[in-house]
Amino acid sequence: MPFRFGPVRLADGRVRFRLWAPDMTGQGIRLEVAAMPPVRMIEAEPGWFEAVTACCDDARYWFRLDDGAIVPDPASRMQTEDVHGASVLCLPREDGTGSFAWKHREWRGRPWHEAMIYEMHVGLYGGYAGATAELHRLAALGFTAIELMPLAEFPGRRNWGYDGVLPFAPECSYGSPDALRTLIDTAHGLGLMVLLDVVYNHFGPDGNYLHRYASAFFRTDQQTPWGPAIDFRHPEVRCFFSENARYWLDSFRFDGLRLDAVHAIVDAGWLADLASDLRSCLPDRHVHLVLENDHNDVALLQAGYDAQWNDDAHHALHVLLTGEHHGYYSDFTAHVPGTVPDTGNPALHHLARVLSEGFAWQGEISAYRSSSSRSTVHRGQPSAELPPTSFVMFLQNHDQTGNRAFGERLATLAEPDALRAAVAMQLLCPQIPLVFMGEEFGAHTPFLFFTDHPPELAQATREGRGREIAASLASYGGMNAAPMPDPNAPETFEASRAVCDESNGNCRAWLHYYGELLSIRRHELVPRLPNTKATGVTILGEKALVARWRLGDGSLLSIWLNLGEEPVIADRADCDGGRSLHASQPGAMASLAAGTLPAHCCVTCLLDA
Template identity: 40%
Template sequence: MTPWCLDIGATPVTGGVHFRVWSPLADSVEVIRCARGEEASCPLSRVGEYFQGTIPGMGPGDCYWYLLDGTLRRPDPASRCQPGGVHGPSQVVAPDSFAWADGQWRGVALEELITYELHVGTFTPEGTFGAAVERLDYLQELGITALELMPVAEFPGSRNWGYDGVFPFAPHHAYGGPDGLKSLVDACHRRGLAVILDVVYNHLGPEGNYLHAFAPYFTDHYRTPWGDAVNFDGPGSDGVRHYVIGNALHWISEYHLDGLRLDAIHGIYDFSAGHILRDITRAVDSLARHLGRTVHVIAESDLNDVRTIAPPESGGHGVHTQWCDDFHHSLVTLLTGERNGYYADFGLFSHLEKAFREGFVYSGEYSRHRRRRHGSPSGDQPPRRMVVFSQNHDQIGNRALGDRPSTRLSPEQLKLAAGAVILSPYLPLIFMGEEYGETAPFPYFTSHGDPALVEAVRRGRREEFAAFGWEAEVPDPQDEATFRSALIDPELRSVGWHQQVFSFYREVIRLRRQLPSFRRPEREEIQVTGLEADRVVVVRLCRGQAELVVLFALAETSCRVRLPFRHGRYRKLLDSAEPRWGGPGALAPEALDGGDEGIGITLAPFSVVLYGRDRDDRRRNGGPMPTEEG
């Protein structure tokens, strides 16, 4: 039996459908049933701030509207399905009708997440949940352990990034609707893949947003860059919080999802004593325990506020992990030399060294981009509290042309970036196509129906990039060709340098999954050394008697460095410069032997090299684990 059921919206019951809607702003609410071209209305009864009632004769598949005060016809704020889009009627869905085959599924542990972010509409030519199922074997071959879907809640038109959604409970009809998403999740679980969904709780899109007529879902006390802020702490906010927490639990209970990625929490404003992030996470944790499954709550935040991931007992919100933009910015600026916009805060070698060591680079220092001090220290947080990446939808799509790193970086640099992310102590995330060097752009695209809104979006994109310092002509978001340009082609993975990059990604992921030291490393097990003169970062993972050493060489030419390792024999496990990965030839030896003066090693330009020392090596050579001071 499901331990939690959605208590708002339309729910089939014996003999009919039960309706419940939060609508304190209305004096009366009726349900208008649409069947066979005819309409019939039935009033609901007020119970506190809600209207509810059971209508006999209705069932799954029936469409309906709410009629407010006899004049306003509106879709259901908690609609489970919008078959005609955001402006059409809602449809009754039976939440328990899908034949799940994942009864033994228990999820993927946080420390085992290797996440693949994808956009359903551009992941396949068909752009549907069903078509995505056909590519799951490919993702399993790659070695990832979790899919992360960009938002799928009903949005205007048929093509959109998903952050303009206006029906948070309804999977987009063009993607395949409720059953399509359930089929995708079920298919993933059969292959041992978790599914994480990107959800947007900081705003709703402008087109098709009919919530204002029902209740005080929004507030003008705060402003977001995307529209009205959601009312989490003002008058009437109890109903809003119930709606949002119910949405989080709905995805986990009805769709068997394994995690939620909370979009842009810096746009969630809540100054109440119990922050909504804490309440969402507590509710998700409680439901997960009832279900006997592992479920993750992941935040996207540019605040560098450690309270997001700190446990409640130490004053935090207790979110399980969060995206770490600082790692991306530190890595990309060193590889590309870009310094526009927020990249102005990055570009020093010491930034990347600190990102590897602590996560947040800005932990109270002055930010030139923000013109103030920024961030709080994160060095005492376990590395699994951070998700890192060299690409994601934002860092590509929020460029003027949506161009990918593969159009600006060499294959050697792409492999170095992959190694830095996947062999870091943090949780790695890959953006679709990255694994073989996809060259198709990922620009921002929409299919709004409101001409004024279309023009406003066009103008806003142009102004945004002018302020960022990009002079390129921004692709028209509304043009279908912009959307079509973003379709990826995984068949590239079998051609030329793409094949070598793909093979390298597979190997790096395999090593991450195989080597125990990459699983749940603690801060005290990690040593980071920056050799700035040589532009080399050394990351050592020391667990028990085993040790891994990862060398990241960011220099444009080969370099000779000395490592302060005086004991043990190290075997090479990976070298991105090897010809089998398309490299110029390995310079690092197959094995290293520590001596009184440390170890000298030559590294190829833009390379990543991994060495390991196992228990047998340690017992043979004796002596304590070497320290940074050596």
């Protein structure tokens, strides 16, 4: 299907340029191409202006509005001078692939239950070429998918990616669009899926010109943490983002998308339509769609989305590992009437519900969110009927690490043996595991929030970050005398690189540990994951439990987890005759067989059908 947004090469070789500018009169809008006379754009249909002209690939172009302002194409496929510069004509062929010579065109992806995901920030690896160089290592370690933080063109050269303003243009400071295609093609040759994090809930604060000529993109009656909500009631707005999703999957052959913070999208049904539309466009490929959704909206997971990032799992585990209780962690340090027992450790009971039913919050009143919004907030929907693979489990990610004042990783916050036990549980339970870059070698370097904004916006960002974190600074990083790192300083970006010193024995030990666990998951669990059902969780102690699942082939998986500092009594009778797949501590299997689960330990058993 032809795209409505962005340039299209016609059958006669000329190029049609289009701009949706409903705020303009159309009397003076011009298409300007470098070294060519300006071309007046005509209103082909209400709000749509277009011009057709001969134009070669790599030509630079822009639009001049009625008021004389120059703006890039909002659907630019390539920029070479950042978000304020000219767009570059970069057109695909009729089959949508461009001139890039794909080596692995036969690749159709992998089933979702095979996903073992590694989240990475391309910029911290030196761009697309640097990230490509990491793929052999990640595939050899056992990962089957990588997830790239957002790549849409953002202001400056340093950014997490969530300040993007040109959603169709891969960030030019990382390399060319074909360098990104090389990354994806190389990954496919290694058996790796590639997922992309996309942001459809807001535009960044610098370089977004849509309000000048298409104010209908934004609502006046709904706000998000980043400003006015995007108005998905307009067909043109829905089309813009639907085409963007299809563009990444088709032209770059991404295997799936992770949609950022969809709870901030007032979508009028667009999200459900998007899933069905994308799958109908690419029927011969595995296309995976994953949500970040604070609402725990089960309906979307039943309407075509493969999974959701399980923040509930992270929060419960973080409280158990660190004891932190600030902000949203407070919801996991209190009992919820009618859901978790009012005795014992609330965080452990939340984790038990996560392992047995998916979400910890399934419609109950969230005290933290209610206090923040000053109204009663019910969070979530019943999720027990969803398969475990509908949930992506992580111990860390860019948000949960980088939104701390000092970007500390769990390796610096948690007791090492307890962290090893939590990692084993994460990688060997039936939920889909996601590992944040550096976790696999126990990185101690921080992951910080970084930007590259002009002076005025940089100062506003510093002040905003300070206000966000000031209330809970003591819990985030202790009463640290050092100032919070400046997001705009190049040093903050450089300090965020995860480094593995090969001479460091601890680094090598973590790499071996992750490799062992990923191998067990790949060989023992992945073939059995389809049709898996949780069969219950038993609380064993203050920070200890055993969770069980009936796998698709009828075998019984049990995970015995003790994050506490004392051994607990455990009856392993239901695993007698089974195989012990892994123990996070030497001697733990024998100890469990004798009826005791050691402190800071995880043991995994499989009883064949």
